Amino acid sequence: MSAPEPPPATIRWLRTIRLIAYGLAALLAVGTGAALWLRHDAGVEQRLGGMAVPPSVSIGGPFTLTDHTGAAVTEASYRGRLMLIFFGFTHCPDVCPTELQVIAEVLDALGEDAARVAPLFVTVDPERDTPEALARYVALFDPRIIGLTGTPEQIAAVARAYRVYYAKVHPPDATEYTMDHSSFVYLMDAEGRFAGLFRHGAPAAEIAAAVRAQLRRPGA
Numbered sequence: 001m002s003a004p005e006p007p008p009a010t011i012r013w014l015r016t017i018r019l020i021a022y023g024l025a026a027l028l029a030v031g032t033g034a035a036l037w038l039r040h041d042a043g044v045e046q047r048l049g050g051m052a053v054p055p056s057v058s059i060g061g062p063f064t065l066t067d068h069t070g071a072a073v074t075e076a077s078y079r080g081r082l083m084l085i086f087f088g089f090t091h092c093p094d095v096c097p098t099e100l101q102v103i104a105e106v107l108d109a110l111g112e113d114a115a116r117v118a119p120l121f122v123t124v125d126p127e128r129d130t131p132e133a134l135a136r137y138v139a140l141f142d143p144r145i146i147g148l149t150g151t152p153e154q155i156a157a158v159a160r161a162y163r164v165y166y167a168k169v170h171p172p173d174a175t176e177y178t179m180d181h182s183s184f185v186y187l188m189d190a191e192g193r194f195a196g197l198f199r200h201g202a203p204a205a206e207i208a209a210a211v212r213a214q215l216r217r218p219g220a
């Protein structure tokens with residue numbers, strides 16, 4: 001005696017229910033994975049101040065440039081000091097002067113600790129921003145700010161490392177070109193590692209607080 005075969009309609013039903021169950025299990029697994037990944041991402045963001053940056057995004061790296069005195073420098077020239085880096089150009093009508101003013105305020109707010117910070121202004125317009133032009137320009141804001149320029153290839157490389165966007169633009173009503181550029185302030189630790197990212201317009205007090213927090217870290 002064998003058990004009676006279930007009628008074909010019941011078998012189809014059982015298969016449908018099994019498919020639905022598998023589908024739900026798969027959705028649940030994917031959903032849980034995504035939730036865990038997002039939480040992981042938010043939990044270990046790589047910053048001490050400013051904007052959040054996902055850990056998968058690398059910012060910074062080696063560079064070879066020329067400072068406003070004409071000396072050849074690399075990132076190692078500033079090792080042991082924090083770096084506060086801003087990219088721009090001396091012909092900038094608005095954003096760069098405002099941001100350099102903020103960086104000068106940060107240095108003032110830091111008092112003696114400012115000596116432990118290298119404030120770097122890297123040009124995205126090496127064609128016009130010679131060391132001499134940069135020397136004149138940074139002195140307008142704070143004599144401690146260091147202007148950096150280089151060959152177009154060296155500037156492209158440092159911009160790539162810091163994920164800086166820049167492009168030459170020719171406004172139709174202007175005789176001279178101008179530059180479009182992203183305008184974040186980067187804080188790097190004494191080993192040259194990324195430690196903070198600040199939007200254009202971030203107050204000097206916020207940046208100074210992040211610098212102080214970084215200087216208080218063991219080994220800083």
Ligand code: NI
Nearest residue numbers: 088092095096
């Ligand atoms: Ni600018």
